[in-house]
Amino acid sequence: MEKVIIIRYAEIHLKGKNRGYFERVFCVNLERAMKGLRHELHRTSGRYLVANFDEAQTEEICGRISRVFGVHSYSVGLSVPYDAESIYRAAKEVSPREGTFKVVTHRADKKYPMTSMELSAHIGGRLLDEFPALRVDVHEPEHTVCLDIRENGTALVFGKFERGAGGMPVGTSGKGLLMISGGIDSPVAGYMMAKRGMNVELLHFHSYPYTNDGAKEKVKELAKLLSKYSVSGKLITLNVAHIQEEIHAKCAAELNVTLLRRFMFRLAEKIARELNAKCLITGESLGQVASQTIEGITSSNAVVSLPVLRPLIGFDKDEIVLVAKKIGTFETSVLPFEDCCTVFLPEFPAIKPKLSFIEEEENKLDVDGLLREALASKEVFAL
Amino acid sequence: MIYLDNAATTEPNGEALARAVAFAQTNYLNPSAQYGGAVLSALKEAREGILSKIADPAQFELIFTSGGTEADNQALESCGRRNLVISAGEHAAVYETGVHLKSAGTELRLAPIGKDGKVDADALLSLVDEKTSLVSVVHVNNETGAVNDIFSLAERVKAKFPRCLFHSDGVQAFGKLPVRLSRNIDLYSVSAHKIGGLKGTGALIKRKGVALSPYLHGGGQEGNLRSGTENVLGILDFFYVAEEKFRTLEADFARLAGLRKRLLQSLDECFVPISPEDGSPYLLTVSARGLRGEILQRLLLERGVIAGTGSACSSKKPHSRVIEACGYGKDISDGVLRLSFSQKTTEEEIDFAAQALNAAAADLRSRIG
Structure with a gap:
């Protein structure tokens, strides 16, 4: 027996x-x-x-x-x-x-x-x-x-x-790049795409010195938890502090977040192409914050040609929290960390930014130079 | 790396530690055992040695604890349940214990502090009444370095209500300020690791005759007030570092007062002093107006200087409770940096740190406009 x-x-x-x-x-x-x-x-x-x-x-x-x-x-x-x-x-x-x-x-x-x-x-x-x-x-x-x-x-x-976990074997649905923050949503988004068989790579944007290493450590911890679900064994990070500084100095304050998101999407697309990933994945949920309106999403999508998958787009926060708890990322996601940078947060972010206004403001910046600089800050951590 | 966060903790004194380790390694017997006499004698010597540095052993006694926090907890927890008067500038070990007691039914009264972190003496006195079990006022405010005149405060409290107990958290004062406890001070908390000792060792100094209830129950050590086999290594190390620290206390006091003044004078105008001029020479708190302290802290680290901040940046808890209680607005509270020294701090280090502070602030200002 x-x-x-x-x-x-x-x-x-x-x-x-x-x-x-x-x-x-x-x-x-x-x-x-x-x-x-x-x-x-x-x-x-x-x-x-x-x-x-x-x-x-x-x-x-x-x-x-x-x-x-x-x-x-x-x-x-x-x-x-x-x-x-x-x-x-x-x-x-x-x-x-x-x-x-x-x-x-x-x-x-x-x-x-x-x-x-x-x-x-x-x-x-x-x-x-x-x-x-x-x-x-x-x-x-x-x-x-x-x-x-x-x-x-x-x-x-x-x-x-x-x-069991259900879904499809990871690797049978190609590769995507998850933009992972230290919050509750993005790890859940990564989990959901992995569940549908996607090989998920991880990219995190930090803003040293405005954010500290504790924030990065927290994301590493989340990435480790996700790796149990066959999500990538490594975490890529890029520093966007100088981009934030430039936006803060030169552009309309209410567009701070919108413009930063566009930089992040461009950077993510570049990293995705290096990794041969076929799409970007975000934890956005419609209307959850100012940048996650349909106008915000349109503005971000406009700067990339890869498809952007947003598996949580129709989820309420409590539905996302349920999954985060189930997969074991919730407790780490809610740990306090220096999520600063209120320094760059506008008091009233634009909820429905017009693309023409966004582009006008963005033209004040050396977009390519800033992208090159951020890409040069790339670090890769094995988990 | 230049270390200017000595109010958080200090570099352990190597010689003292080696002596303590050598003793603890050889004399590992339990001091409470019948055959543990040698260890018991060493503890007695340490107890009297530490106590005599700051108080008259004929009038005071000393209970070893796991540190300042435990000493504060014991002082507050075992003293009646009517009302408790503390200053708004207390360390969390006192403040949070007070909040805890409040949830258990004790009335908690908070005496306001001024811009420099000193308690408003008259306001404090007005809060004390015949139902006040204990008054607790920090000796040196750990965030601003303000020195409260605890002797005069205690005298005034006692003159009004002789039965009311007076406690002071002396963690940032012990081994640093040239003072001796007067009979009006009933309880006084001290800690080893702020003067070169080990973390996990401290003491509650108690005037003889003050009745405390046991804080930890068990084998009856520390006069049955704090059970648990004594931390022989930590206690002996505490004794040895105290011996050394008190030997140079007055010289250190005068020298650091000079260095502190020098540092303040070398700082650019954007740095606003929070510490009062007559504050502890071991601590200088400034605010980089309009900038964020914790970002400056990271830029300083890149330049080889470790400084403390008033608070960690977090969207949930943006500012230090104590700095807010001082009455500062956001532009000052955001930018708080705490620079704290030890007897090892040199003039060269201070000059280097001043340059680094000015450069970091200028850098940050140019980056965020």
């Missing part, structure tokens, strides 16, 4: 001729997640099986599997020879001791001497004899005992289905 983990995948089965590709990427991601822990990963039809692992590490392995996108659900179970006696012994292990239950059998091996119904009835009956506090309920049982008869003479016996 060997302990195994059965992994079922999410939407890959929808893929037609590309299915092999999706499965290969999924397999690589699973292997990467379990790196450093003894295990064997077997592919069977429609599912994966983790075997030969250290039972003491079951929880750790499950935790890591639960964060791999593409995993629909997983179960810890037992692999046994498929004779009825061995199956019963395993079923006894995973069976509840009281409450309502049913036994569900799935036979991949159609030559098995009993039908699915017969085997379910046989095992269910013996479990009822063994545990008198159990009752059968085939419609809404509290527990299920699953028997999966494989073609190779083994059976998988398991109880609970644990929900």
Whole structure:
């Protein structure tokens, strides 16, 4: 009787001729997640099986599997020879001791001497004899005992289905560049794109000396948390302090944020092209702050040709917070840090800036020179 | 790197530490054990040694604590529950303890402070009444360096209400100001790491006869007022650094007063002094008008100078509570820098720091217009 983990995948089965590709990427991601822990990963039809692992590490392995996108659900179970006696012994292990239950059998091996119904009835009956506090309920049982008869003479016996992260295997949807701040939203945006199979690279803008290293450390910490979801293993930073100074000195105060956003988008596009990323990702949510109005978004989009993905655009703050809590970034995001720079924050930022006015103000700046300077400040941190 | 944040903490005195380590390594026995006599004697010597530097051991006694914060907590927590009068310029260890006691039902009365951080003596006295359990006034304000005349304050309080206790947080004063405790001071908190000792060591000095309740319960150490096996290493180190610090106290006081004046005179006009002229010579707080202190702090770091700030920039808590209580507006509160010295600070360092401060302020001003 060997302990195994059965992994079922999410939407890959929808893929037609590309299915092999999706499965290969999924397999690589699973292997990467379990790196450093003894295990064997077997592919069977429609599912994966983790075997030969250290039972003491079951929880750790499950935790890591639960964060791999593409995993629909997983179960810890037992692999046994498929004779009825061995199956019963395993079923006894995973069976509840009281409450309502049913036994569900799935036979991949159609030559098995009993039908699915017969085997379910046989095992269910013996479990009822063994545990008198159990009752059968085939419609809404509290527990299920699953028997999966494989073609190779083994059976998988398991109880609970644990929900996986869902989505698509990371890497099957190309690469994007996330503009990550120290706030709540952008890590969630990165998570959501990774969930749809995108390889997410990370770019952070800081404003030293107006922001301090604590702010950068916080973003590194967030990036580390995100890397558990196969988001990039590195963080790129650029310093935009001088851009802010120039805008502050030369342009209309109410456009400070709007103009800075345009610089950030241009810089992000340049970094994205270096990384061969095909899009930019932001944590913007419509109307959340002055720069996230449709006019603000239009102004930012106008300076880049790559598509900008905004997975949170229709989310309310509390909906974003829910996801942030679920993925474990919320607590770090709300840590206080020197988010300064009120120095450059206008009292009344423009909510509906006109593009012509923005461009007129921007023309007062040496845009290319400032971009070159900011790009020269690039730092890359391995996480 | 020139270190000018000695009010935050000081470089440990290496010789004293080596002596303390050597003793603690050899004499590791529990001082409360029957066979721990040698350690107990050393603690007794340290206790009397530290106490005698500032008070008459015939009239006062000393309870070792984990630092100034614990001493302040013990002083406030164990003194009655009627009303508590503290100054608005208190260190967080007193202020937050007061706020905590308030939430538990004690009335908290805050005496206003002036622009220099000194408590308004008359206002303070007017808040004290027959139901006041304790008055607490910081000896040297840790943010502005203002020296409160605690002796006169205590005398006035006692003259009005002899049973009211008087406590002072002396963390920034001990080993720095040439003073001795008068009988009107009931409780006085001190800390080791502000004078070259280790973090995690401090003491509450208590006038004999003042009844305190135990702060930590357990084995009954420190006259049953603060249980827990004594921090022998920290305490002996505290004793050795105090011995040395008090030997040069008066000379340091005079020399640093000169350096402090020199620094202030070398600073450009944009730096407005917050510290009063007669403040502690160990501390000079200025405000770079219209600039932000924490940004200047980072620019100073690039130029090789470590300075303190009045507060960390954060959208949630923009200014220091104490600087606000002094009555300054945003343009001054934003730009607060605290420069604090130790007996090791040299004239060259002060001159270098002055240049760096002027250059950093000019740089920042040119950058943000």
